[in-house]
Amino acid sequence: MHIHNQGKTDGRGLKHSLICYCELRTRLRRRQSQYKKTGLRNLFGAQRGILLRFAPASPRNFTQNGKLHLFRGNKKGIALLVTLLVTAIITAIVVEFAYGVYTGTNNLYNWRDSQRLSIMARSGINVSANFLLDMLNKYDYSYPGSINLPVENPFEDFEGVITVRLEDENSKFNVNSIVSANGILNNNAYSSFKRLLNVLSLDERISDRVADWIDQDSELRLSDSETGEKNSALLSVDELLLINGINREDYDKLLPYITVYGDRNAPLVNINGAETPVLMSLSESITKELADRIIKYREATPFSENSQIVNVSGLENIGISLTNRITVKGENFYIRSAAESDGVKRIVEMVLDTSHSVIKYWKEY
Numbered sequence: 001m002h003i004h005n006q007g008k009t010d011g012r013g014l015k016h017s018l019i020c021y022c023e024l025r026t027r028l029r030r031r032q033s034q035y036k037k038t039g040l041r042n043l044f045g046a047q048r049g050i051l052l053r054f055a056p057a058s059p060r061n062f063t064q065n066g067k068l069h070l071f072r073g074n075k076k077g078i079a080l081l082v083t084l085l086v087t088a089i090i091t092a093i094v095v096e097f098a099y100g101v102y103t104g105t106n107n108l109y110n111w112r113d114s115q116r117l118s119i120m121a122r123s124g125i126n127v128s129a130n131f132l133l134d135m136l137n138k139y140d141y142s143y144p145g146s147i148n149l150p151v152e153n154p155f156e157d158f159e160g161v162i163t164v165r166l167e168d169e170n171s172k173f174n175v176n177s178i179v180s181a182n183g184i185l186n187n188n189a190y191s192s193f194k195r196l197l198n199v200l201s202l203d204e205r206i207s208d209r210v211a212d213w214i215d216q217d218s219e220l221r222l223s224d225s226e227t228g229e230k231n232s233a234l235l236s237v238d239e240l241l242l243i244n245g246i247n248r249e250d251y252d253k254l255l256p257y258i259t260v261y262g263d264r265n266a267p268l269v270n271i272n273g274a275e276t277p278v279l280m281s282l283s284e285s286i287t288k289e290l291a292d293r294i295i296k297y298r299e300a301t302p303f304s305e306n307s308q309i310v311n312v313s314g315l316e317n318i319g320i321s322l323t324n325r326i327t328v329k330g331e332n333f334y335i336r337s338a339a340e341s342d343g344v345k346r347i348v349e350m351v352l353d354t355s356h357s358v359i360k361y362w363k364e365y
């Protein structure tokens with residue numbers, strides 16, 4: 001009905017409109033065919049198709065003599081397309097800019113937080129080192145072998161938590177001590193290391209591998225124990241991973257009980273801090289039960305002198321033979337300070353030689 005009325009306006013009626021419409025469809029198909037050939041169909045074909053299809057329904061698409069304005073609707077379509085295109089480009093530019101600002105700001109905040117966390121972690125190191133030195137000045141002994149310290153966050157306007165752990169390195173077995181600085185094997189230390197390995201259910205031949213890694217000669221204790229040898233003392237326990245025949249699993253088992261710090265020529269184990277495997281490594285006469293008694297004794301009264309070890313039931317005689325291999329006070333302490341905020345963490349690790357006030361190891365990450 002609507003189309004019929006429009007036909008009347010130019011005096012040709014519905015019939016003419018339908019004829020025009022058919023002509024138009026034919027032209028459209030022809031034009032689309034041309035677009036296919038020229039490759040333009042994907043760009044304008046669909047839009048032109050929609051505009052041309054509805055063109056006969058509007059009297060504005062006809063001239064007074066009944067000819068069609070084929071491009072009257074198309075101009076509007078192109079304008080719309082250009083507008084959409086410009087809008088899309090502007091949107092893309094704005095989004096890109098906003099994203100750039102967002103990532104830039106985030107990077108800045110992350111860097112600022114990281115710096116604050118670094119200061120917090122160092123603060124934890126300073127506080128715990130001072131605490132440690134005060135304790136060592138106040139008492140003749142150091143107890144226990146490890147402790148976690150709460151440290152206050154120095155920032156008022158920045159939320160974060162500092163956790164500090166202190167470990168007495170003298171409570172551990174010094175692997176460097178199995179070969180003295182003059183290159184001679186220390187039989188007591190070598191045997192102790194073998195016992196430690198046995199207690200931990202590890203291959204006792206690891207002691208031979210470590211000895212060959214440290215000693216200056218190239219004489220083989222095992223067929224491959226001098227492969228890639230360093231021929232000097234270990235600077236950090238991580239070096240064990242470089243030794244042929246020692247794998248990560250062995251290392252992880254050993255790690256809580258070994259150190260490379262302390263006097264390698266006269267290694268002393270702090271009986272106030274040593275764990276059961278290290279206490280058992282001191283002598284083959286120290287069973288797990290005797291080691292547990294030492295731990296129970298010091299929990300009640302920490303040892304303030306080496307000779308007090310004979311007070312432990314069952315160690316009356318064994319204790320005497322150990323007095324020159326033990327101590328009651330640590331010298332080298334490992335401090336680990338971690339600062340954390342919103343899942344971001346900074347960690348500082350340090351080994352402090354409290355006797356000489358020297359930092360022997362420092363790592364920040």
Ligand SMILES: [Ca+2]
Nearest residue numbers: 212215217229
């Ligand atoms: Ca060697």
